[in-house]
Amino acid sequence: MAQRAVAVIPALIVAGLVIGPVMAVIWRAGGLGALGAAEYSALWFTIWQAAVSAAISVLLAVPVARALSRRRFPGRGVLIALLGAPFILPTIVAVLGLLAVFGGNGLVNTLTGALGLPRMDIYGYHGVILAHVFFNLPLATRLILQGWLAIPAERFRLAASLDAPIGRVLERPMLARIAPGAFAVIFVICLTSFAVALTLGGGPKATTVELAIYQAFKFDFDLGKAATLALVQLALGIAAALVLLVLSPPGGFGTGLDRVIGRWGGQSRGARIMDAGWIALAALFLLTPLAMIVLAGLPGIVSLPSEVWSAALRSLWVALGATALTLALALPLATKLGELAGILGVAVSGLVLGTGLFLIVQPFVRPAEAALPVTLMVNALMALPFALRILRPELEATRADYGRLAQTLGISGWALWRIVLLPRLRRPLGFAAGLTAALSMGDLGVIALFADGEHATLPLQVYRLMGSYRMEAAQGAALLLLAMSLGLFWAMDRGGRANA
Amino acid sequence: MMGRSLVAGLLLSVSAQMVAAETPVLTVYAPDYFASEWGPGPGIEAAFEARCGCDLQYKTGELLPRILLEGERTEADVAIGFNTDITKKARDSGMFAPHGLDTSALTLPVDWNDDVFLPFNYGHTAFIYDNTKVENPPESFDALLNAPDDLRLVIQDPRSSISGLALVLWVQAVYGDKAEEVWTKLAPKIVTVTKGWSESYGLFTDGEADMVLSYTTSPAYHIVAEEDLTKSAAIFPEGHYFMVELAAKLAGTDNPELADQFMAFILTEEFQSMIPTSNWSLPAALPKEKWPEQFQQLPLPEKVLFYTEDEAAALRDTAIAAWRNALSQ
The missing domain is CATH 3.40.190.10 (Periplasmic binding protein-like II)
Known part of the structure; x- marks a missing residue:
């Protein structure tokens, strides 16, 4: 019971931090606005592309995660860390990287052109899906890989000694537990997509709800409509979260001796070739655009203006602060109710959240003074659902496995966390911290209303450089951003990779 | 933690105001x-x-x-x-x-x-191109409409970008009631539409498009800052929209x-x-x-098109609808 109380307070805080600002916008607008035909078609497109993107990401992630879970090869740790990179890139950088591969002048078309094959046109619905899979396949892979790694080595040995089908007794139950959650969280991320969908969608047929919000806010100053659209987005996110809670059965595989897995099964020649193929394909798909970003950024990075470095330092502090805050919220919130509250953070429109916070803060503090704390808080809120998705399955499994033993021994409260839970959560904690830090390095968030000239973060500097024609310097700064995001992710995730 | 930094921010701002x-x-x-x-x-x-x-x-x-x-x-x-x-x-x-x-x-x-x-x-809206790559740049808006469909354009979204909005008003000013037909002719050439100017210009400099919606003054940046003479603005006798x-x-x-x-x-x-x-x-x-x-020395349009704020406000929804209908086909 005490555990539930511990979860209720942060859940209320998180819900309040998301719903409060939306309410503030509605209050300022004096009510909700009506939606027209254009908004409804944007709504359908948004739902459709999010569902397709999430489904494809999860389906492709299953064979990749299985291959990574049962193969050992040199550089595997580095590969797993690098595969996470697309998810943490600022969208504009990632889009330019993708276009360097799949665009009109990209590698693929250069290759098909040389071979006399038809050109590939990336722009269209398939471009939107491709980009969203590029962003989210890494997240899905990591979430599912965690599931595989959480099956104790002894279960595989037992299954092998009984000659039981591993797929049916171990892997499918694990997937049934992990995959719906991965689908739901990716679906919700794709709901708020805006610039990616528009750029790669090729035009107004790829209009998302977030673009409609932006238009209502920036040109029409129609806060009522913006708030209505934000509520619709929130409702969709909550619906997805509820489905996730209904669909994902509880339970785990019981305890093991924490030995590094010696795997039985999947050792046939065919399985080996197939796994190698999946890993190679995923690496090619995810890493080639990254390599193009690195190549494009190298000329600019040597002569970066000093303002970029000071912005980089500022972003670093924001990222570290956001990570601490996210973990502090995520540990008590790693329950069903907590995850429902947590998903609000990514389901809400960043623009409406920022506007609402601005309305709330502005009577008391000069907005520019609050710029960095607000950015930090919003980044923490946005990363929270991912941290929860990573932590909750393992925390619940650990409680189920060790809770009774701990109770018998009279271990409770802080001691329970220190002796039993935290050590067993090292891997998901490292992953969650790395993801949060990297996400908040790259996130432009809601700073638009709060910023003044002096508090620019690194992603904002990338946009500023692009906005003043300095494309080469912008690509250099983007490379710095990529390196810092990956560096943070790498450093924090090391715990997670220790026995991966 | 949040509260503390907010309070710290408040104190800082108070002390900054005292000095100021x-x-x-x-x-x-x-x-x-x-x-x-x-x-x-x-x-x-x-x-x-x-x-x-x-x-x-x-x-x-x-x-x-x-x-x-x-x-x-x-x-x-x-x-x-x-x-x-x-x-x-x-x-x-x-x-x-x-x-x-x-x-x-x-x-x-x-x-x-x-x-x-x-x-x-x-400045004025204009399509910018690389004069070493585009061999026959269109010399009028009509020529742009009738250019082969493999001429790749990238533009900005009039719902999220000021220059994108200027473009739909430009088309409205030149073609009036025929705006939707014009957009239907342009649609196959438009590679994509971006949220803002920066994304479009980045796509153009990366070679994703032959022409980008930008400003008549854009070549000046390349000439002055980079000594690069390869970027030109296509100047149309029908006139250019004033920004x-x-x-x-x-x-x-x-x-x-x-x-x-x-x-x-x-x-x-x-x-x-x-x-x-x-x-x-x-x-x-x-x-x-x-x-x-x-x-x-920049080539600038002789004819400048412009809607007053009242005219622009009245035409905006029509102009955007023409754009959206034609490009959503």
């Missing part, structure tokens, strides 16, 4: 690009501070939404960087005061006698003298001569012979 009590502060709201290290803001700040004995501080971000949200509480004394397409909303808010300046020194290609919004730079940026004084400013002084400063030669090579656009009040050499 000796030097008056002029708060200028500006778009992000303007006040960034690579925009015209820093140079203008230094020049103005040398005259006024004050501290000019920029606050950046979405200009009009922020001022409207803040209402009476706004800290802004002056706002700089409006476009005509949103000045109607700004004017109707009643938050801006007449500048009281003599605007006869303006050198704009259109008549300007607005007593509230003061122009400080201008002007404006400044205005807040009615509720608590520094009216400083704000007036800044508004007057905008029309000075010192301010105006900083515009070309920091804002990469044309100065609003400087005769052509005083422009930098490279700007004087």
Whole structure:
């Protein structure tokens, strides 16, 4: 019971931090606005592309995660860390990287052109899906890989000694537990997509709800409509979260001796070739655009203006602060109710959240003074659902496995966390911290209303450089951003990779 | 933790205000690009501070939404960087005061006698191309419409970008009721539509498109800053849409003298001569012979198309609908 109380307070805080600002916008607008035909078609497109993107990401992630879970090869740790990179890139950088591969002048078309094959046109619905899979396949892979790694080595040995089908007794139950959650969280991320969908969608047929919000806010100053659209987005996110809670059965595989897995099964020649193929394909798909970003950024990075470095330092502090805050919220919130509250953070429109916070803060503090704390808080809120998705399955499994033993021994409260839970959560904690830090390095968030000239973060500097024609310097700064995001992710995730 | 940093921020701001009590502060709201290290803001700040004995501080971000949200509480004394397409909303808010300046020194290609919004730079929409790659650049808007469909264009979304909005008004101004047909002809050539200008221009410099919707002055950046002569603007005899940026004084400013002084400063030669090579656009009040050499030599349209804010507000929804219908096919 005490555990539930511990979860209720942060859940209320998180819900309040998301719903409060939306309410503030509605209050300022004096009510909700009506939606027209254009908004409804944007709504359908948004739902459709999010569902397709999430489904494809999860389906492709299953064979990749299985291959990574049962193969050992040199550089595997580095590969797993690098595969996470697309998810943490600022969208504009990632889009330019993708276009360097799949665009009109990209590698693929250069290759098909040389071979006399038809050109590939990336722009269209398939471009939107491709980009969203590029962003989210890494997240899905990591979430599912965690599931595989959480099956104790002894279960595989037992299954092998009984000659039981591993797929049916171990892997499918694990997937049934992990995959719906991965689908739901990716679906919700794709709901708020805006610039990616528009750029790669090729035009107004790829209009998302977030673009409609932006238009209502920036040109029409129609806060009522913006708030209505934000509520619709929130409702969709909550619906997805509820489905996730209904669909994902509880339970785990019981305890093991924490030995590094010696795997039985999947050792046939065919399985080996197939796994190698999946890993190679995923690496090619995810890493080639990254390599193009690195190549494009190298000329600019040597002569970066000093303002970029000071912005980089500022972003670093924001990222570290956001990570601490996210973990502090995520540990008590790693329950069903907590995850429902947590998903609000990514389901809400960043623009409406920022506007609402601005309305709330502005009577008391000069907005520019609050710029960095607000950015930090919003980044923490946005990363929270991912941290929860990573932590909750393992925390619940650990409680189920060790809770009774701990109770018998009279271990409770802080001691329970220190002796039993935290050590067993090292891997998901490292992953969650790395993801949060990297996400908040790259996130432009809601700073638009709060910023003044002096508090620019690194992603904002990338946009500023692009906005003043300095494309080469912008690509250099983007490379710095990529390196810092990956560096943070790498450093924090090391715990997670220790026995991966 | 949050509370503590907010309180710390509050204390910092209080102490900053105490120090600043000796030097008056002029708060200028500006778009992000303007006040960034690579925009015209820093140079203008230094020049103005040398005259006024004050501290000019920029606050950046979405200009009009922020001022409207803040209402009476706004800290802004002056706002700089409006476009005509949103000045109607700004004017109707009643938050801006007449500048009281003599605007006869303006050198704009259109008549300007607005007593509230003061122009400080201008340009025109134009399609920019790489003259070493595009062999037969279209020489008129009609030629662009009839160009082969493998001419790849990238444009901005009129629902999220000022230049994108200027483009649909441009088409409206040239073709009127035929706008939707025009967009249907352009649709196969449009590779994609981006949220803002930066994304489009990035796609163009990366070779994703042959022509990008930008400004007549864009080649000047490449010529002056990079000594790169390969970028040109296609000039159309049908005319180009006029884009002007404006400044205005807040009615509720608590520094009216400083704000007036800044508004007057905008029309000075010192301010105006900083515009070309920091804002990469044309100065609003400087005769052509005083422009930098490279700007004087830029090909500029003879015919300039422009809708007043009332006309633009009335046409906007029609123009965007024509665009959306044709491009959604």
